[in-house]
Amino acid sequence: MEHTGQGGAVRRRRRPAVSCITCRKRKIRCDRKAPCGNCIKSKGSSCSYRDPPLSPPKATTPRSATSLPNDCVGDENDELDVASCFSITTPPTPPSLVNTTNLGIAGTFHIHHESRQGQPNVGAFSIAHKTRYFGQSHWVNSITLVRDLFAILEPPFRNNSSPIVRCMLECKGLAKTLKSRVLPCWPYEPLFDVPPDHDDLLRNYISTSESIFRVMHIPSFTRDFDALCTSPTPPTNAAFIVQAKLVCAIGATHTDTVLRQEATQWVQDAQIWLSRPGFKHQLSLQHLQSHILLLLARKAVGVAEDMIWISVGSLLRTAMYMGLHRDGVIGTSPTTNLFTSEMRRRIWNTILELSVQSSLNSGGPPLISLQDFDTKPPSNLNDEDLHSDQAIHKADGVFTSTTISLALRKTLPVRLAIVKFLNDWSSPGDYPTALKLDSDFRAAYTLLAKFLSHVSHSSNAPLTNVNREAVVNHINLLLRRHLLALHLPFFLPSLSRPEFAFSRVVVVDTAHRIWRGVFSTSDIGASNVAKSSACFRTVSMQVIIVLSTYLRVQAADPISGGMVREDLVAILEEAKQWTWRCIEGRETNVKGYLFACLVKANVDAMREGLTEPEVVKRSLEAAEEAIRKAREVLKERLRALTNMEPSCGAATVLGNQGETVDICDGNNEWEQLQQTFDFFGGSDDLQGGRGMMLADGDNWFLDFGNGLLV
Numbered sequence: 001m002e003h004t005g006q007g008g009a010v011r012r013r014r015r016p017a018v019s020c021i022t023c024r025k026r027k028i029r030c031d032r033k034a035p036c037g038n039c040i041k042s043k044g045s046s047c048s049y050r051d052p053p054l055s056p057p058k059a060t061t062p063r064s065a066t067s068l069p070n071d072c073v074g075d076e077n078d079e080l081d082v083a084s085c086f087s088i089t090t091p092p093t094p095p096s097l098v099n100t101t102n103l104g105i106a107g108t109f110h111i112h113h114e115s116r117q118g119q120p121n122v123g124a125f126s127i128a129h130k131t132r133y134f135g136q137s138h139w140v141n142s143i144t145l146v147r148d149l150f151a152i153l154e155p156p157f158r159n160n161s162s163p164i165v166r167c168m169l170e171c172k173g174l175a176k177t178l179k180s181r182v183l184p185c186w187p188y189e190p191l192f193d194v195p196p197d198h199d200d201l202l203r204n205y206i207s208t209s210e211s212i213f214r215v216m217h218i219p220s221f222t223r224d225f226d227a228l229c230t231s232p233t234p235p236t237n238a239a240f241i242v243q244a245k246l247v248c249a250i251g252a253t254h255t256d257t258v259l260r261q262e263a264t265q266w267v268q269d270a271q272i273w274l275s276r277p278g279f280k281h282q283l284s285l286q287h288l289q290s291h292i293l294l295l296l297a298r299k300a301v302g303v304a305e306d307m308i309w310i311s312v313g314s315l316l317r318t319a320m321y322m323g324l325h326r327d328g329v330i331g332t333s334p335t336t337n338l339f340t341s342e343m344r345r346r347i348w349n350t351i352l353e354l355s356v357q358s359s360l361n362s363g364g365p366p367l368i369s370l371q372d373f374d375t376k377p378p379s380n381l382n383d384e385d386l387h388s389d390q391a392i393h394k395a396d397g398v399f400t401s402t403t404i405s406l407a408l409r410k411t412l413p414v415r416l417a418i419v420k421f422l423n424d425w426s427s428p429g430d431y432p433t434a435l436k437l438d439s440d441f442r443a444a445y446t447l448l449a450k451f452l453s454h455v456s457h458s459s460n461a462p463l464t465n466v467n468r469e470a471v472v473n474h475i476n477l478l479l480r481r482h483l484l485a486l487h488l489p490f491f492l493p494s495l496s497r498p499e500f501a502f503s504r505v506v507v508v509d510t511a512h513r514i515w516r517g518v519f520s521t522s523d524i525g526a527s528n529v530a531k532s533s534a535c536f537r538t539v540s541m542q543v544i545i546v547l548s549t550y551l552r553v554q555a556a557d558p559i560s561g562g563m564v565r566e567d568l569v570a571i572l573e574e575a576k577q578w579t580w581r582c583i584e585g586r587e588t589n590v591k592g593y594l595f596a597c598l599v600k601a602n603v604d605a606m607r608e609g610l611t612e613p614e615v616v617k618r619s620l621e622a623a624e625e626a627i628r629k630a631r632e633v634l635k636e637r638l639r640a641l642t643n644m645e646p647s648c649g650a651a652t653v654l655g656n657q658g659e660t661v662d663i664c665d666g667n668n669e670w671e672q673l674q675q676t677f678d679f680f681g682g683s684d685d686l687q688g689g690r691g692m693m694l695a696d697g698d699n700w701f702l703d704f705g706n707g708l709l710v
Contacts, residue, residue: 020047111144125429125489126363135423137485138363139542145492145549149602152616153623162620167627168590174634175588181641182261190269192241194229195248197259204251207467209300212474213353214346214405215292216247217339218383239286242270246293253300254470261586267297283322288347291315295354309362312354316368324348325373339386345378346402349409356412357478359419360485361538366419377409378402399458404466407451408475411444418482422489431500434486438506441486445479452476477518481539484510484546491546495553504550508568511546514539515571519578537582541592544575548599555606562607572600583633590630597626 023030023038031037035047097113110128127134127141134140143150153164195201202225206218225244228235235241249263249270274290281287295312299305323329324344352368359366382400385391394400418437421427452472487503487510494500494507519540547568554564579593601622605615 017050020049022047109143133363135363135365136429136489137360137419137422139538141363142488142542142545146545146599149598149619152602152619153598162624164620164624164627167624167631168594171590171627171631171634174631174638175590178588178634178638178641181638190272191265192235192238192269194235194241195245195262195266197255198225198229198244198248200255201248201251201259203465204254204467205247207465208254208470208474209250209296211401211404211466211471212408213292213296213350214378214402215289215296215350216243217343217386218401221247238273239290242273243286243290243293246270246290246297249297250293250300254467263297263301264303267294267301267303270294270297271303282318285343285347288315288319288322288324288351291318292347292350292354295358306362308354309358309364312351312358313367316351316355319348319351320373324351325375327375338389338391342378342381342386345375346405348373348375349378349405352412353405353408356416356419359423360415360481363423365423365425366416368416369420370413370416377406380406399455404455404471404475407448408478411441411448411479414440414444415479415482418486422485429489431490434490435502437486438483441483445483448475448479473517477514477539480510480514480517484514484542488546491549495549507546508550511543512568512571515543515547515574519543519574537587537592540575540578541595544572544596544599547571548603551603552606555603562609564603564607569603572596572603576600583630588634590627590634593630594623594626597622 017024018032019030020032020036020039022042023036026038028038034049039047099111099113100108108129112126112128125136127138127144129140202222210216210218221243224240225247228237228240228244245266249266252259252263270290271294274287274294291311292315295308295315297303298311299308319325324347352373355366355368358364380394380396380398380400380402381391382402396406414437418441421429421433421437452475455466456468456472484507487506490500490503491507494502494504518536551564551568551572554560555562575596576593579596583590583593598619602615602619605618610618
């Protein structure tokens with residue numbers, strides 16, 4: 001087609017027509033085939049092209065979206081095909097391999113392997129289970145190290161030929177009944193009462209959690225807390241009562257099991273109140289404080305602890321919507337008083353810490369980078385200094401109530417980089433980058449370790465009210481978990497490939513230090529926290545898996561002649577005792593104790609040089625003994641609750657015919673449990689030869705840290 005301009009010059013088309021003549025006349029999109037789809041549908045139309053049909057355009061270098069290329073500009077009768085003018089490029093997806101494996105009692109897992117940037121495939125990049133996706137930092141990635149142990153249990157579980165199956169299902173039913181006995185009926189109104197033993201709980205909170213995660217202004221909060229507890233009139237400030245309950249819930253983890261059980265109720269009360277309709281009230285510092293306290297309490301007490309990463313995302317965006325990520329914009333301008341600006345910085349600093357920690361625990365990306373904020377760290381000031389705008393900022397070497405959190409903040413960049421390296425899908429995942437991060441981490445950790453040493457031995461006044469052993473152990477655990485997660489993807493290949501030997505040394509040494517620093521500590525408060533928090537139980541599981549894998553490799557090595565590290569064998573024995581003490585406390589999930597007994601028996605049998613069938617037999621016997629022992633404890637605990645009124649009719653459960661079934665009846669409890677659809681998802685799973693395959697639908701293995709008696 002040619003057009004004549006005003007000067008008589010002939011203007012030619014800048015590009016050939018790509019649509020057929022019929023589609024061009026109808027001004028509809030043509031698929032450029034011969035014949036095209038539109039002409040085929042119209043049947044009577046003949047499909048012809050003025051120019052030969054062109055093949056789809058090849059990918060070209062992306063252009064700026066602000067200007068249209070010349071070859072995309074035509075006259076009013078030409079078809080504008082933007083897709084043919086621009087090529088949208090995305091980062092290349094590395095070649096991936098997904099292996100689906102069924103681990104018996106653990107369920108079905110989809111293990112993703114990827115080779116990135118020419119690096120060799122060194123292990124699992126991520127794991128998918130049902131509707132959840134776990135990055136490399138999630139502890140469940142370590143189960144790939146012990147797939148053969150689960151294979152030992154799989155045959156009896158599939159064929160229902162072992163008493164372990166029956167005992168396991170009984171324990172599951174008993175655990176659900178125990179939980180329902182102490183849970184209130186839903187829905188219910190939260191109770192706005194003052195927690196008992198509030199003074200001790202407040203002191204526990206201030207001496208531990210508040211020293212690391214600065215959330216509250218302690219003098220103001222203590223004054224209002226004392227007024228609340230001594231007031232002769234019923235409390236009316238619901239927002240402050242929620243904060244008081246959450247503070248007490250965190251402090252209760254350092255006491256006996258009775259208060260920890262009540263702490264779960266306080267956390268649920270706060271969750272209900274904070275979830276009430278209305279959104280404008282959420283844009284306040286008090287609401288951010290309450291939200292942070294709720295997440296800390298959920299983590300400490302063990303209430304949906306594995307879902308905190310989702311809630312942290314909402315908290316982070318709320319804070320950014322309020323401008324906490326910008327300095328000098330809102331609340332931190334020169335005209336703002338010192339109290340407001342410093343509290344905003346403290347809250348933002350704690351939100352950053354929660355974002356990194358929750359990302360490490362959940363295996364999800366942190367969803368924030370150092371370029372997303374310019375808010376400075378809090379000043380090194382005591383809480384009493386914030387009331388004066390002329391307060392003099394203390395030097396870094398001077399101890400204040402904020403010094404510990406500031407020291408931890410200095411390690412945030414490298415810890416954030418480690419979490420991004422592990423959980424971002426676009427991460428290179430290569431070994432040289434891991435070694436570079438290891439070097440940066442050790443430099444930051446060395447400085448922090450010197451500071452923690454001063455904290456442990458200092459007599460400075462601001463540290464007199466701090467539980468130093470608990471705080472130092474908690475920080476060491478936090479830092480070492482990053483180091484363990486960084487090298488764990490390379491641990492499996494390090495057992496056979498010398499180029500990854502450094503990671504093998506780091507993983508074994510770090511797991512050993514984690515256990516000795518937390519689970520073998522002499523601090524009673526730290527021991528109580530470890531037994532109450534789901535986070536600590538998942539860490540213990542990871543340590544058991546790593547050390548047992550290393551010991552089994554040593555025992556099977558013909559060169560070593562079955563010689564293994566006795567200090568690591570002792571940790572496996574301690575793990576059995578520690579997981580058992582958790583069950584004796586308030587734990588209702590028996591899988592941790594079962595697995596600890598299984599791996600200890602397996603390692604002992606291999607050390608004795610038994611044949612493979614004998615090793616399997618010894619392991620099954622240990623597992624059966626462990627599950628029977630745990631079942632008796634749960635039964636006894638349920639009998640102790642028979643005189644209590646059930647909260648939601650939990651003394652009995654409904655069978656498949658609607659009849660009530662009392663699972664405390666020891667005469668025919670197994671037959672009754674087989675008829676209980678509420679527990680096991682239908683009798684076909686039990687009678688059709690599937691056995692514990694039903695556990696895949698119940699996340700039997702993944703809820704390892706969520707079996708608290710709440």
